[in-house]
Amino acid sequence: MTAQIDLRNLDLTDDPETQNEVFLAAFNSGKGAIFDSLYRDDSISNLSGKPLTGEARTRAITELLATGPQLKSTVRAYYATADTSLIIVNYDLVITLEDGRRQRILGKCTDVLVRGEDGKWVMAVDRPVADEVQDL
Numbered sequence: 001m002t003a004q005i006d007l008r009n010l011d012l013t014d015d016p017e018t019q020n021e022v023f024l025a026a027f028n029s030g031k032g033a034i035f036d037s038l039y040r041d042d043s044i045s046n047l048s049g050k051p052l053t054g055e056a057r058t059r060a061i062t063e064l065l066a067t068g069p070q071l072k073s074t075v076r077a078y079y080a081t082a083d084t085s086l087i088i089v090n091y092d093l094v095i096t097l098e099d100g101r102r103q104r105i106l107g108k109c110t111d112v113l114v115r116g117e118d119g120k121w122v123m124a125v126d127r128p129v130a131d132e133v134q135d136l
Contacts, residue, residue, distance in 0.1 A: 005025040007025065007026065007029055007031070007034050010022055010026055010034070012038065012120065012121035012123075013121070014121075016075050016078035016087050019113070020073055020074070020087070020089060023038065023111075024071055026038055027065065027069075028071055029065075030065050030068055031065060032058065032061045032065045032066065033062070036057070036062070038122060038123050039057070039123040039124075039126070040114070040116075040124055041054065042054065043122070043124050043125065044125050044126070044127075045057045045060070045123075045127075046126065046127045046128060047060060047064060047128060048060040048064070068096065069094060069095045069096070070093070071091060071092070071093050072091065072092040072093075073089040073090060073092070073109065074090050075088075075089055076088045082115070083114060084112065084113070085113045086111070086112055086113075087111045088108060088110050089111070090106075091106070091107055091128060092104065093107075093128075094136070101136075102135075102136040103133055103134065103135055104133070104134045105130045105133050105134075106130070106131055106133075107131045107132070108128070108129055109126070109128040110125070110127045110129075111123060111125065111127070112125040
């Protein structure tokens with residue numbers, strides 16, 4: 001399945017596969033502001049390796065995406081109520097370290113999304129956990 005994704009108007013739909021595609025498109029765009037727009041202001045993200053929220057989260061996301069990482073993920077499980085959802089994915093992330101070396105990080109990510117008053121889903125918790133790190 002391939003959704004048409006407009007990076008200027010991202011929409012995390014009720015469909016977990018489409019949510020995953022939107023998330024990937026935003027992340028792989030390399031633009032921190034685009035990716036960060038998927039989060040609530042008070043969302044917590046562990047992308048940096050520690051839980052961050054607010055400006056610290058935004059800064060960490062922007063700095064990471066500026067290095068051009070490439071992310072792939074597949075949906076493992078999805079659970080939803082009327083206004084809260086849990087999506088679990090396996091991920092494959094390739095990053096470039098400060099010294100220029102590249103690494104592949106394989107792991108699982110647990111995301112909690114909430115539906116806002118406008119009916120749109122936004123990220124409340126983003127918790128990737130690495131299972132394996134490989135030098136490339």
